Amino acid sequence: MKLKFPTAQTILLLITALTVLLTWLIPSGKYETLAYNSETKTFDLKGKDKSISLQSSQKTLDSLAIKIPLEKFTSGxxxxPINIPNTFYYVKNTPQGIVAFIKAPIKGIIQAADIIFFVLILGGAIGIMNYSGAFDAGITSLAQLLKGKEYLLIIIITTLIAIGGTTFGLAEETIAFYPILIPVFLKARYDAMVALASVYVGSSIGTMISTVNPFSVIIASNVAGINWTTGLTSRLIFLIICTTICIVYIMWYGKRVQKNPEKSLLFAQKEEIEQHYFANKTENSFLTLPQKIALIVFALCFVVMIYGVSQLEWWFEEMTAVFFVGAIAIGIILKINEKSFVSEFIKGSAELLGVAIIIGVARGVSVIMEEGMIIDTVLYHASNITSGMNKGIFANMMMLIYSGLSFFIPSSSGMAVLTMPIFAPLADTVGIGREVIVDAYQFGQGLFAFINPTGLILATLAIVNVTYDKWLKFIMPLVGILLVLVIVYLTLMVV
Incomplete structure (x- = not known):
């Protein structure tokens, strides 16, 4: 019997089990933390057997070896809470056991409730659109319009998503795009991998080389104690180079699939995928007026979502509300009766239920690490590895350390707050700018994001039932190319 690659859920449970084992092997430890209390206008310091309030002054920060301007805290x-350098201490070991392993996915699902509800409501809205027939007609019309110029899909989608990634960290929100774009790419004679790559690679390369992303480069620069514009020009040039390479790579693969469908990594699933997206659907390209209005309303949901996240500090609660209201508005426009609306909405949500569960189970890995108190221990020992290195090796070693840490800390803002107070001062000891540490943080975390099983990739692959091994086969050559470019970039930055 031929062995099959395990599902995303099984992979994550295996990773959770491995993490449980790590809590038995890695000693528990903590850094003292400092947080600004906006109500009392003081600093709250929590450490070993103490929890005290300190005056909110630059003198306090300097005394704690925190090279961050006071206004970064007072302005919000x-x-x-940030880790305080040179304050690591071991605590009583808290190894996790069978009960913790069983509870971890459940706790993860509870913690990830905001994004899970977003995915389910989004699925419901898509279900309503599919029921209306507007998607089918719109996709057919677009396919006819792009006939002979299908490559524009790859260029436009990847570029736009990369812009979203580099400016405001477009990542989790991209889950909304896959069910919409995959049928479009299939009609253009590509496979689902091209659609997945155009969105996921675009998002990953954009967030990997963030230019003005407040959740990545800005918060990392703030915590490192430098202005976020330091190194901006070189990052922008590097972003353009890497995005271009990503587009060329996806176009190369897509062209092969168009010429010979058997070259597709998903050829064995071709009929299954097409059946899923096109079963019982017509080829009618005629859009009625209500359908056109419904498509406009649905598109506006994305516009409002992106504007809200980038300009109004929205998060999943507000994004979910946008698609919920949008679905109701579309139902009214298309005059769908109440019973059919509820039925199709639930059916659409059910289509993405598996994706939602994967997101929650992935969060369970973080739960084990937090409760086992091993994250700070890993960070402490990682900070000791780089002592005595020359500049070029140091910069690239920091990038590799960040790649490893991102398995444990997939959140970009969480990574910045936890690591920058510890790693940024290391740049001073080797005589390089702290912006190099910010770059190493971005590139290391961003490169691993292409394949990080505790990140978004498994949930993304589940949308079209693509296994992790097929994704690795597709993406690893590109990751190798980007790794070489990153090593060259970081080395040139410090010579």
Whole structure:
């Protein structure tokens, strides 16, 4: 019997089990933390057997070896507790067991409730659109319009998503795009991998080389104690180079699939995928007026979502509300009766239920690490590895350390707050700018994001039932190319 690659859920449970084992092997430890209390206008310091309030002054920060301007705290730019350098201490080991392993996915699902509800409501809205027939007609019309110029899909989608990634961290929100774009790419004679790559690679390369992303480069620069514009020009040039390479890579693969469908990594699933997206659907390209209005309303949901996240500090609660209201508005426009609306909405949500569960189970891995108290221990020992290195090796070693840490800390803002107070001062000891540490943080975390099983990739692959091994086969050559470019970039930055 031929062995099959395990599902995303099984992979994550295996990773959770491995993490449980790590809590038995890695000693528990903590850094003392400092947070600004906006109500009392003081600093709250929590450490070993103490929890005290300190005067909110630059003198206090300097005494703690925190090279961050006071206004970064008082203005709210740094709102999470940060680790205090040179304060690591071991605590009583808290190894996790069978009960913790069983509870972890459940706790993860509860913690990820905001994004899970977003995915389910989004699925419901898509279900309503599919029921209306507007998607089918719109996709057919677009396919006819792009006939002979299908490559424009790859260029436009990847570029736009990369812009979203580099400016405001477009990542989790991209889950909304896959069910819409995959049929479009299939009609253009590509496979689902091209659609997945155009969105996921675009998002990953954009967030990997963030230019003005407040959840990445800005918060990291703030915590590192430098202006976020330091190194901006070189990052922008590097972003353009890497995005271009990503587009060329996806176009190369897509062209092969168009010429010979058997070259597709998903050829064995071709009929299954097409059946899923096109079963019982017509080829009619005629859009009625209500359908056109419904498509406009649905598109506006994305516009409002992106504007809200980038300009109004929205998060999943507001994004979910946008698609919920949008679905109701579309139902009214298309005059769908109440019973059919509810039925199709639930059916659409059910289509993405598996994706939602994967997101929650992935969060369970973080739960084990937090309760086992091993994250700070890993960070402490990682900070000791780089002592005595020359500049070029140091910069690239920091990038590799960040890649490893991103398995444990997939959140970009969480990574910045936890690591920058510890790693940024290391740049001073080797005589390089702290912006190099910010770059190493971005590139290391961003490169691993292409394949990180505790990140978004498994949930993304589940949307079209693509296994992790097929994704690795597709993406690893591109990751190798980007890794070489990153090593060259970081080395040139410090010579």
């Amino acid at each position: 730019e740094i709102w999470k």
